Amino acid sequence: MEDHVGAAVRRLLEQRNLFLKTENDDVGKVVYVCADDRTPGGFPVGHVIATAGGRTWLAYARVPKGGYHDIAQVAVGVPTFDAAIRAVLDHARSADILRAVERRPGAATKxxxxxxxxxxxxxxxxxxxxxxxxxxxxxxxxxxxxxxxxxxxxxxxxxxxxxxxxxxxxxxxxxxxxxxxx
Known part of the structure; x- marks a missing residue:
């Protein structure tokens, strides 16, 4: 299972002040896309999970649902890790990310x-x-x-x-x- 992020996706992560955090659980490897809101672990805006023995990926992202945000599956059977992370970035709402960053503790007031x-x-x-x-x-x-x-x-x-x-x-x-x- 290759979990490599290409230069274009790396730039998107940097521009949005996002980082990747990997965890292993009962399901397997889960990679979270998090906003750097200066809290331990960051603010998760989505995640990807390896499937089919690592040959494909599932992507989940925070999306608007009524008056709040919810985690929803946004892509199934994605062939590469890079494409799965891009699917999260395409669906995670910039406004939602900004909200987390606006609230980060210790940051200069904007x-x-x-x-x-x-x-x-x-x-x-x-x-x-x-x-x-x-x-x-x-x-x-x-x-x-x-x-x-x-x-x-x-x-x-x-x-x-x-x-x-x-x-x-x-x-x-x-x-x-x-x-x-x-």
Missing amino acids: TYTAVVDPGHAEWLTTLEEPQGITHLGGGRVRFTEAAVAYLRNPPSPLSLYLQVQGDELVVDLVPYKLTRDR
Whole structure:
């Protein structure tokens, strides 16, 4: 059983701040794809399992399911380890990975800014939850990483539809670009 990752997949792992972690259990060899969120073992976003005596692979990834993320099988009978890891990377959601990294302990605090309709800006600052939303004037709104993580999977109902999807803040079905401050 060859478990070699090619240069292209290695680059994808590095770009997304992901690493591989191997474990052996009753099923056999399991290789986890984890986000480096600075917790012991990382935040698993998917895994691959060797089958057929190591000749093929199964791939599983965290995918959206309703208002949460669940592990689902995303590929069966993949002929190489490299292709199985790529299947995990193709299906694991970048927003889900970002959420884990946003919450990593000990990391420097990040903020995000969006320019939104002035009415939406005023409304956002009246919310009791999440904390960490500041109206900067002229429709510019700053969000702490904790506020962004909260809005990726907000409780319902809020008086307007509000959610962060990828790099967009969606307020009342109007998308706004959410930019990470440097």
